[in-house]
Amino acid sequence: MALHLSLLLLLLSLISPTIIHSSHVQDPELIVQEVQEKIYNATTRRNLGYLSCGTGNPIDDCWRCDSKWAKNRQRLADCAIGFGKGAIGGKNGKIYVVTNTKDDPVNPKPGSLRYGVIQDEPLWIIFERDMVIKLKEELMLNSFKTIDGRGASVHIAGGPCITIQYVTNIIVHGINVHDCKRGGNANVRDSPSHYGWRTISDGDGISIFGGSHIWVDHCSLSSCTDGLIDAIHGSTAITISNNYMTHHNKVMLLGHSDSETRDKNMQVTIAFNHFGEGLVQRMPRCRHGYFHVVNNDYTHWEMYAIGGSADPTINSQGNRFLAPNDPNNKEVTKREEWPQSAWKKWNWRSQGDLLLNGAFFTTSGAAASSSYARASSLSARPSSYVGSITVNAGTLSCKQGSHC
Known part of the structure; x- marks a missing residue:
């Protein structure tokens, strides 16, 4: 029960309005630190499977979780680092x-x-x-x-x-x-x-x-x-x-x-x-x-x-x-x-x-x-996280109505 509660709190923190729903994202350097710390402080790699978009890549985690990315395209401009x-x-x-x-x-x-x-x-x-x-x-x-x-x-x-x-x-x-x-x-x-x-x-x-x-x-x-x-x-x-x-x-x-x-x-x-x-x-x-x-x-x-x-x-x-x-x-x-x-x-x-x-x-x-x-x-x-951070390098296959 405690584990499920901690995962729920982690998930809620990752999709907080500060990072996901705001039209103006915070200082990108803070996002690098805050988002990645939340992701990699999870107790095991298996726990990351419960997250909707916990890649540890601060650029991607800024916008790719949004299933309405096609309607919110310009939010990408707030995600550079x-x-x-x-x-x-x-x-x-x-x-x-x-x-x-x-x-x-x-x-x-x-x-x-x-x-x-x-x-x-x-x-x-x-x-x-x-x-x-x-x-x-x-x-x-x-x-x-x-x-x-x-x-x-x-x-x-x-x-x-x-x-x-x-x-x-x-x-x-x-x-x-x-x-x-x-x-x-x-x-x-x-x-x-x-x-x-x-x-x-x-x-x-x-x-x-x-x-x-x-x-x-x-x-x-x-x-x-x-x-x-x-x-x-x-x-x-x-x-x-x-x-x-x-x-x-x-x-x-x-x-x-x-x-x-x-x-x-x-x-x-x-x-x-x-x-x-x-x-x-x-x-x-x-x-x-x-x-x-x-x-x-x-x-x-x-x-x-x-x-x-x-x-x-x-x-x-x-x-x-x-x-x-x-x-x-x-x-x-x-x-x-x-x-x-x-x-x-x-x-x-x-x-x-x-x-x-x-x-x-x-x-x-x-x-x-x-x-x-x-x-x-x-x-x-x-450096041990490089594989997961770069796994989606290059062009992405993005379909409207779903996470990119």
């Missing part, structure tokens, strides 16, 4: 429905994805049905936009993909982005009143160039020409969470070059992602800024997992690193083209990481440096 927690996307804007897959880079038609993303007003963009969109040129987003793929299977693939350049407050959620190609040497529209000449693009899945307040969540990314997600040229306030990344070489570049000093202000949170099969390197590769790599699952790499140059601060906490069987590639970390006399001063920390199959993390710098406070964006859970 980490450095990108201020990204509101198209919150409080109109719902824009993508109804066709056709793409015109200069004169997009109403109902197309490009027409929605270039508008000046905030928009929450959703999709009428399952669709594959093969863009003719880069998709140039305007500020205050959410691309929300929940409820449909949406693929942006086979052509140039998403570019977030000198804009702010962008959410990309629930989209499959793969097989992205180079575009350019063409005119592309980026607002209702402006289009311009674009040179050759890199072929990234998602390219963030001078952007801020960006959140990429629950996307599945693979097999692009250059990076899956790259952030350069002074981009900052970014969270990359709950994504599933596979079959790619240079996965994620954060920082343009060793000489690009604007990237010293870059702050990026990389949380709850699954770095899966067929990945080679750059998960991520960092320069200059502050990077919090927390509670991710690394099941594959061929060269290394986390790399960097130009004195980035890397705060690795509660990740699970499964090294490949190749005895020459057990090291998680790589310092790119810098001598030990320089990189031994860089603040790279591994705290609570689970290192498997001979994996090892080469730390450096001051273990208690104040830099880590700047590079910490949320509370890490123990």
Whole structure:
């Protein structure tokens, strides 16, 4: 009887108005601590079966328990954590429905994805049905936009993909982005009143160039020409969470070059992602800024997992690193083209990481440096929980009228 009562109290606390029913969620860092403590203080793993949505993933537990998510879509904007927690996307804007897959880079038609993303007003963009969109040129987003793929299977693939350049407050959620190609040497529209000449693009899945307040969540990314997600040229306030990344070489570049000093202000949170099969390197590769790599699952790499140059601060906490069987590639970390006399001063920390199959993390710098406070964006859970936290990484299968 006492056990049943404690479970009931736990369930009631997890679905309290503060976290589930409120239109304004509390400070995301508090949610990380409060929700996960309630979940993992349960007496046994079996007890979690009585909970409706006790994943321990603070983003998911913020919105996925709501069976009316399709009517409350914009509540997602209150659920971000980490450095990108201020990204509101198209919150409080109109719902824009993508109804066709056709793409015109200069004169997009109403109902197309490009027409929605270039508008000046905030928009929450959703999709009428399952669709594959093969863009003719880069998709140039305007500020205050959410691309929300929940409820449909949406693929942006086979052509140039998403570019977030000198804009702010962008959410990309629930989209499959793969097989992205180079575009350019063409005119592309980026607002209702402006289009311009674009040179050759890199072929990234998602390219963030001078952007801020960006959140990429629950996307599945693979097999692009250059990076899956790259952030350069002074981009900052970014969270990359709950994504599933596979079959790619240079996965994620954060920082343009060793000489690009604007990237010293870059702050990026990389949380709850699954770095899966067929990945080679750059998960991520960092320069200059502050990077919090927390509670991710690394099941594959061929060269290394986390790399960097130009004195980035890397705060690795509660990740699970499964090294490949190749005895020459057990090291998680790589310092790119810098001598030990320089990189031994860089603040790279591994705290609570689970290192498997001979994996090892080469730390450096001051273990208690104040830099880590700047590079910490949320509370890490123990690495033993990574499997359950990341089990639903990537796009979700969401049906209206039921929990997502």
